[in-house]
Amino acid sequence: MKLKNARKIAQIAAFAISNLGFLSVLKTGFVCPFLYCHGCPFAVFGCPIGVLQQFIVNGQFPLFTIGSLGVYGMLLGRAFCGWACPFGTMHDLLSQPNAKRSIQARNYWYTKYIILFLALALAWIALDTVFCKFCPSGSLFAAIPFRLLYPEAVEFGLFFYIHMFTLALTIVLALLISRFWCRYLCPLGAIAGAFNKVSIVNIRLDEKRCKKCFLCLEACGMKITKLEDIGNSTDCILCGRCVEACPEKALSFQMKGSKCKGC
């Protein structure tokens, strides 16, 4: 099976599993490894960023969530962004990396760390889940489905309109810039990206085979600019587009710590 097809199946499966909570007994207390709002009426998992904020508001240290994010990161790094995240899937649908209309915006990789810091700091200062009130993922997967499911029981509040605005803005920017949210704003991507260098599963470059054609970098949805950043940069979502694009088969998914004969 081609990686592209495998990725699509994984993304559909992740979306389906995330929405199995239509029965109360199917709802769990695990945090998901991607940005998916637990405000969704069918949510099975807690959103890690939402849970981190809630615990800060409650004055508790989120051991379980931090441990879970650490384990997810150490196993697969940012692969969840490329293979599972429903909001990332929406970005894939809106903008292909090689599309002519896609703007090759400069790589301000650190902005997502600023957003992460602000999300946690504002929760501590304002004693409220401030980031959740603006999160476009929450708009798409929670606010809209909730409004559709309960059209008469609820009223629109100010933050509903703010949600619609941030979602519309994100969609427009995602049409122009490939994986806009994932590259610049996702606070969970910031956490997961920090584990790329130590994660078990990674992408390895065989330098003997590499002809420096840079087709891998052209295919990259996250617009990574250096060969050595593939699999290591906090931006790499291990989607495997580079692996597919390489005509020399110089890139491959590898388990960290393993040595292959050709490398």
Next chain:
Amino acid sequence: MKQKFNLNFFLLFAFFSFLILLGRNEYFIIVERFVKLICTSCIGI
């Protein structure tokens, strides 16, 4: 394919697993207070 044992990786993985174990009660807080009870103010409704 040879496998190389990485002690640092093992220790870090053990550390995060230990955190999960320490905070295992939070599982019930997350499911009861956050996943089952939808924060309507968060989504503006």
